[in-house]
Amino acid sequence: MPTDLERAMKTTVLKFYHYAKTDKKSKTLTHEEFKSLLHAELPSFLKSPKNAPSVEQMMSNLDTNNDGVFCFEEYVSLVAGLVMACSECYEKHLENPEKQCKK
Template structure:
């Protein structure tokens, strides 16, 4: 039986690959795939963004190598940053 952290890691990998490769490189997210992932998996995050160009900004910030796509390593940076940002909020909710 997998630990809670192992299950979280497996989920992260699974989510990334369920969106990557629908068009182009199967190991990277195109802008369209990234937008679909963000809307489906982090919809509340995007709803709170008033900027209609949020996906463009996220894509630009994540795409470290400038290839116009987001690979798994670049995606993990987003998840880690969001997790850090949410840590205090969720930790305060703990009984």
């Protein structure tokens, strides 16, 4: 039976391909597919005031090879970045359990 972490990694993979397959090219996300994934799967990220206006900016930063679509590697760099941000939040929480983290 897969462990929690193995299931989490599988979810991370399958979510990408779930949205990537909307068009014929099932190995990349178009801008529209990427926005659908963001809105459906990462609503908290979009809700955080710091991120909302910069979705377009973030997408252009993420498209590192500037081919107008997102490959799996570019998607993983977003998820890894968000996980890093979560860990910073969690470490602040460890240091100061009463204080709310607003990332």
